[in-house]
Amino acid sequence: MGIACTFERAEDGMPEIVVGAGRIRLVQGDIVQAKTDAIVNAANASLAGGGGVDGAIHRAAGPELYELTRPFGGCATGSAVITGAGRIPLPTRFIVHAVGPRYSTARDAECAALLRSAHEVSLRLCEEKAVESVAFPAISTGVYGFPIARAAPIALQAAMEHLKAGERSVKRVVFVLFTPADLQVFSEALASLGQG
Ligand code: APR
Numbered sequence: 001m002g003i004a005c006t007f008e009r010a011e012d013g014m015p016e017i018v019v020g021a022g023r024i025r026l027v028q029g030d031i032v033q034a035k036t037d038a039i040v041n042a043a044n045a046s047l048a049g050g051g052g053v054d055g056a057i058h059r060a061a062g063p064e065l066y067e068l069t070r071p072f073g074g075c076a077t078g079s080a081v082i083t084g085a086g087r088i089p090l091p092t093r094f095i096v097h098a099v100g101p102r103y104s105t106a107r108d109a110e111c112a113a114l115l116r117s118a119h120e121v122s123l124r125l126c127e128e129k130a131v132e133s134v135a136f137p138a139i140s141t142g143v144y145g146f147p148i149a150r151a152a153p154i155a156l157q158a159a160m161e162h163l164k165a166g167e168r169s170v171k172r173v174v175f176v177l178f179t180p181a182d183l184q185v186f187s188e189a190l191a192s193l194g195q196g
Pocket of ligand 1: 140146178
């Protein structure tokens with residue numbers, strides 16, 4: 001795949017990849033606890049809140065998060081908007097509301113492109129706010145039904161492409177996976193991209 005990178009293990013044994021001046025790492029847990037400058041929400045096109053990651057982030061950020069997203073009037077699938085983080089404590093200062101596609105096998109290529117662009121736009125918005133660290137959930141792999149083994153390399157590759165360009169404010173991209181099984185899928189995808 002042609003992206004120069006080094007596969008390492010962080011002090012806690014978690015897989016990590018070094019790309020340019022940046023790092024991509026994987027952890028298992030709740031994204032609300034990520035303690036990164038920005039956290040990415042798996043939102044829907046109306047930005048109206050929901051369950052899963054969206055519900056957890058809105059509960060932690062408080063009702064003011066709806067006030068912050070309302071002026072946007074929604075967000076296209078494959079895109080994202082960025083707001084303040086409401087009541088989520090520092091160092092988290094921003095929430096990126098990314099809208100991944102609802103997966104359908106019949107539209108696999110289109111869904112893959114939309115998932116990729118949701119990550120790309122999220123990372124660009126982080127650059128605009130001089131964010132150094134950002135945490136992503138496995139966008140679209142819950143309610144939206146994107147098979148996680150298909151989604152993982154798309155998400156990881158978007159992050160690698162972003163970091164390899166250099167001169168980026170984003171230096172650390174963390175994928176926060178909710179279950180051990182999801183972490184395993186992302187670990188395998190990261191290892192195989194690292195060999196590429
Ligand atoms: N932290 C990290 N990951 C989480 C958390 C959490 N607190 N809660 C759920 N997850 C995981 C799920 O296990 C899944 O792998 O996040 C992934 C994405 O799942 P969803 O939150 O369902 O997101 P998505 O598939 O993109 O669907 C978006 O769900 O709740 C609605 O408003 C949201 O309509 C939108 C849709």
